[in-house]
Amino acid sequence: MKENQDTLDLTTPSEYKYGFVTDIDTDAIPKGLSEDVIRLISSKKNEPEWMLEWRLKAYQYWLKLEEPEWANLHYPKINYQDIIYYAAPKPKKQLNSLDEVDPELLSTFEKLGISLSEQKRLTGVAVDVVMDSVSVATSFKEQLSEIGVIFCSISEAIQLHPELVKKYMGSVVPMTDNYFSALNSAVFTDGSFCYIPKGVRCPMELSTYFRINTENTGQFERTLIIAEDESYVSYLEGCTAPMRDENQLHAAVVELVAMEKSEIKYSTVQNWYPGDKEGKGGIYNFVTKRGICKGNHSKISWTQVETGSAITWKYPSVILKGDHSIGEFYSVAFTNNYQQADTGTKMIHLGKNTRSRIVAKGISAGHSQNSYRGLVRASKQAVNARNYSQCDSLLLGDKCGAHTFPYIEVKNKTAIIEHEATTSKIGEDQLFYCRQRGIDPEAAVALIVNGFAKEVMNQLPMEFAIEAQKLLAISMEGSVG
Amino acid sequence: MLSIKNIHARVEDKEILRGINLEIKAGEVHAIMGPNGSGKSTLSSVLAGREEYEVTEGSVAFLGKDLLDLAPEDRAREGLFLAFQYPVEIPGVSTTNFVKAAVNEKRKYNGEEPLDAVSFLKLMKEKMAMVEIDQSLLSRSINEGFSGGEKKRNEVFQMAMLEPKLAILDETDSGLDIDALRIVANGINELRRPDRAFLVITHYQRLLDYIQPDFVHVLYKGRIVKSGTKELALELEEKGYDFITEQIDLAALSGLQ
Numbered sequence: 001m002k003e004n005q006d007t008l009d010l011t012t013p014s015e016y017k018y019g020f021v022t023d024i025d026t027d028a029i030p031k032g033l034s035e036d037v038i039r040l041i042s043s044k045k046n047e048p049e050w051m052l053e054w055r056l057k058a059y060q061y062w063l064k065l066e067e068p069e070w071a072n073l074h075y076p077k078i079n080y081q082d083i084i085y086y087a088a089p090k091p092k093k094q095l096n097s098l099d100e101v102d103p104e105l106l107s108t109f110e111k112l113g114i115s116l117s118e119q120k121r122l123t124g125v126a127v128d129v130v131m132d133s134v135s136v137a138t139s140f141k142e143q144l145s146e147i148g149v150i151f152c153s154i155s156e157a158i159q160l161h162p163e164l165v166k167k168y169m170g171s172v173v174p175m176t177d178n179y180f181s182a183l184n185s186a187v188f189t190d191g192s193f194c195y196i197p198k199g200v201r202c203p204m205e206l207s208t209y210f211r212i213n214t215e216n217t218g219q220f221e222r223t224l225i226i227a228e229d230e231s232y233v234s235y236l237e238g239c240t241a242p243m244r245d246e247n248q249l250h251a252a253v254v255e256l257v258a259m260e261k262s263e264i265k266y267s268t269v270q271n272w273y274p275g276d277k278e279g280k281g282g283i284y285n286f287v288t289k290r291g292i293c294k295g296n297h298s299k300i301s302w303t304q305v306e307t308g309s310a311i312t313w314k315y316p317s318v319i320l321k322g323d324h325s326i327g328e329f330y331s332v333a334f335t336n337n338y339q340q341a342d343t344g345t346k347m348i349h350l351g352k353n354t355r356s357r358i359v360a361k362g363i364s365a366g367h368s369q370n371s372y373r374g375l376v377r378a379s380k381q382a383v384n385a386r387n388y389s390q391c392d393s394l395l396l397g398d399k400c401g402a403h404t405f406p407y408i409e410v411k412n413k414t415a416i417i418e419h420e421a422t423t424s425k426i427g428e429d430q431l432f433y434c435r436q437r438g439i440d441p442e443a444a445v446a447l448i449v450n451g452f453a454k455e456v457m458n459q460l461p462m463e464f465a466i467e468a469q470k471l472l473a474i475s476m477e478g479s480v481g
Numbered sequence: 482m483l484s485i486k487n488i489h490a491r492v493e494d495k496e497i498l499r500g501i502n503l504e505i506k507a508g509e510v511h512a513i514m515g516p517n518g519s520g521k522s523t524l525s526s527v528l529a530g531r532e533e534y535e536v537t538e539g540s541v542a543f544l545g546k547d548l549l550d551l552a553p554e555d556r557a558r559e560g561l562f563l564a565f566q567y568p569v570e571i572p573g574v575s576t577t578n579f580v581k582a583a584v585n586e587k588r589k590y591n592g593e594e595p596l597d598a599v600s601f602l603k604l605m606k607e608k609m610a611m612v613e614i615d616q617s618l619l620s621r622s623i624n625e626g627f628s629g630g631e632k633k634r635n636e637v638f639q640m641a642m643l644e645p646k647l648a649i650l651d652e653t654d655s656g657l658d659i660d661a662l663r664i665v666a667n668g669i670n671e672l673r674r675p676d677r678a679f680l681v682i683t684h685y686q687r688l689l690d691y692i693q694p695d696f697v698h699v700l701y702k703g704r705i706v707k708s709g710t711k712e713l714a715l716e717l718e719e720k721g722y723d724f725i726t727e728q729i730d731l732a733a734l735s736g737l738q
Binding site for chain 2: 435441454
C-alpha cells in the first residue's frame with residue numbers, strides 16, 4: 001500500500017503548464033468597488049442609461065447580502081475592495097503571425113492540442129490579418145448572419161440589440177439570485193451573446209475563441225444565449241489557457257433560454273490557474289450558470305470538464321418549465337494539490353413529463369477536496385417527472401476527499417427519482433496490470449482516469465473531447481522518478 | 482533466456498520462495514505445478530515485478546539483463562508477458578485502447594514509431610482470428626463483466642498482440658470449462674515459436690493435455706522439489722501431490738532428528 005501511495009504521489013502532482021504571463025499594458029482603473037466605479041465601467045463601455053441603472057440596482061442589492069458559507073469550501077475572506085473591477089488589455093504590438101510568438105508558448109499549445117486559430121487568438125495574433133489570409137472570425141460571422149444568427153460580445157449586444165438584452169438578461173439568473181450573481185450584475189465587463197432565430201439549426205459549434213481575439217474577457221463575464229422555437233445551438237466555452245488575472249476572483253453568470261422544441265448544448269472545459277503545489281494562488285471561480293427550458297419539448301444540456309481553479313463553486317442548472325422538456329448535466333471535476341471544488345447541478349421540474357439526467361464524475365488527487373452538490377426538485381404540478389442521477393468519485397491517493405451532497409425534493413407522487421453513487425480508488429491491481437503491459441504509471445493513471453470520465457467526455461464535441469482528454473492527462477502529469 | 486538462481490522472496494514477513502533455481506531456453510515450455518500455497522503465483526509475481534513481493538536473495542537474468550533491476554513496465558517492454566490469474570477490470574477503457582497503448586509503449590521503448598490506426602487494426606484482425614476472439618468483446622471496457630473464459634481469452638489476445646519473448650501463464654486454466662479451456666489452449670499453441678518460451682503455472686494437469694510441456698517442475702513450500710518431463714504431470718494426476726510432498730516432509734522431519 002505504501003509503495004502504491006508513493007507511485008500515486010509521484011504521478012499526480014503536476015505543475016500548471018500555462019502559468020505564463022503575457023506582458024501587455026492594461027487600461028486598468030484603481031482598486032475597489034463603489035457606485036463611482038460602476039459608473040466608470042459603464043461609461044468606459046459607452047453603455048445606455050438603462051444598463052447603468054440596472055448595474056447600480058444590482059450593486060445596491062449586493063451591498064445588503066452576506067457572502068454564502070454553506071459550500072464545502074474553505075478560503076480566507078475575500079476583500080472586495082482589493083480587486084480591480086475593470087482592466088482592459090492593450091496589446092503593445094499587434095503580432096502578425098505565429099512566427100513572432102514565443103516558441104515555448106507554442107509548444108505548450110501544441111501539447112494541449114489547441115487548434116491553430118485558437119493559438120492565434122491566445123497569443124494575441126489578430127485573426128483578421130494572419131498570413132494564411134482567411135479570417136476565421138469574419139468568415140464565420142458572415143455565414144452566421146446570413147441565417148439570422150447573432151453571435152457577438154455582450155457589450156456589442158447592449159449597443160446593437162438592446163431589446164433582446166433588456167428582455168432576457170436577468171430573466172433566468174435574477175440579479176438578486178445570489179451574492180455572486182448580484183456582484184456580476186453590477187460589474188460584468190464582457191461575455192458572449194447568442195441569438196438563434198426560429199427554426200434555425202446553427203450549422204457550426206459556436207465558440208468563444210474566434211470572437212474574443214479582440215475583446216478579451218474580464219473576470220466578470222456575462223453570457224446570454226437565446227434559442228427560439230425549433231432552433232438548435234451547440235456552444236463551447238474554453239478556458240484551456242490562462243487568463244491573465246491580476247486578482248483572484250472570477251464570478252461569471254451564464255443564462256440560457258430555450259423556447260419550444262429548441263435545444264441548447266453548452267460545453268465547458270475550464271482550466272483556470274489552480275494555484276501551486278502548496279495551495280498558494282489560483283482562481284476563485286464562483287459561477288452561476290442556469291438555463292430555462294421555457295417552451296414545451298425543449299432541451300438544455302450542460303457538459304463540463306473542470307480541471308482548474310483553486311476554488312470552484314458552480315452549479316449549472318436547468319429549470320424545466322415547458323412540458324416534456326429535458327435537462328442534462330454531465331460533469332467531470334478533477335482536483336489536485338490543494339484545489340477545492342463544490343460543484344453539481346439543480347434540476348427544477350415544473351412542467352409535465354419533464355426528464356433530467358445527471359452524470360457527475362469527481363476525481364480527487366493530492367490534498368484536494370471534491371464535492372458534488374445537486375438538487376432535484378419535482379414541484380406539485382410536475383406530473384410524471386423523471387430524474388436519473390449518477391455520481392461517481394475516484395480517489396487518487398489517501399490525502400484527498402470526495403463528498404456527495406444530493407438533495408431531493410419531491411412534491412408530486414408521480415415523480416420517479418433515481419440516485420446512484422459510487423466511490424472508488426485507483427487500485428494497485430489496476431496500476432500493476434497496466435505496468436505489466438508496458439504502460440508506465442503516469443500513463444496508466446491517465447488511462448484509468450480517462451476511462452472513468454469517458455461517459456462525460458463522450459458528450460463533448462469531438463475536437464473538444466480530444467482537448468479535454470489531453471488536458472486531464474496534463475493535469476495529472478508529474479515526474480516519475 | 483531466463484535464468485533464475487536461488488531466488489528467495491517474501492511478502493510482508495512471510496518467506497514464500499526459499500531458493501528457486503530454473504533455466505528456461507528459447508522455444509521451451511515449462512510447467513510449474515504444485516499444491517495450493519506452494520508459491521506458484523508468488524513466482525510469477527516476482528518475475529513480473531509486483532512491488533509487495535520482496536526478493537531477499539538470488540538473481541534473475543532475462544535475455545542477459547538483470548530482471549530484478551527493471552521496473553515492471555520495462556520488464557514488459559523487454560518481452561516478458563504475464564497472463565493474469567485474475568485479469569483486472571478498468572472501467573471505460575476498451576481492450577482495443579488498452580492494447581493500443583501497450584503496443585505503442587513497447588514500440589517507443591524499441592525506438593519505433595507508433596502504429597497508425599490502419600496498421601493497428603490490421604494487426605488486431607490477424608491476432609483476433611488466431612485466438613478466436615470477437616471484435617465486440619474488444620470494444621467493451623476491459624474485463625468488465627467478462628465471463629471467466631472471456632477474461633482468459635482476452636489475456637491470450639493481448640499476448641498475441643504484444644508478441645512476448647517469455648510468456649508466463651498464471652493458472653490460466655482456473656475457472657474455465659472444457660470448451661473455454663480448449664479455445665484458450667489452442668490460442669497459446671498458435672503462439673508457440675522457436676524463439677518464444679512459456680512458463681505455465683497450473684494446479685491441475687488437464688491444461689497440459691492441450692499444451693504439451695517440455696519440462697514439468699513441482700513446487701512445494703517455496704522450492705522446486707522435483708523436475709521431469711510431461712510424464713511427471715501424468716504421475717501427479719494419478720497419485721496426487723501427496724506422493725511427493727509426503728516424502729519431502731518426511732525427509733525434513735528426519736533431517737531435524
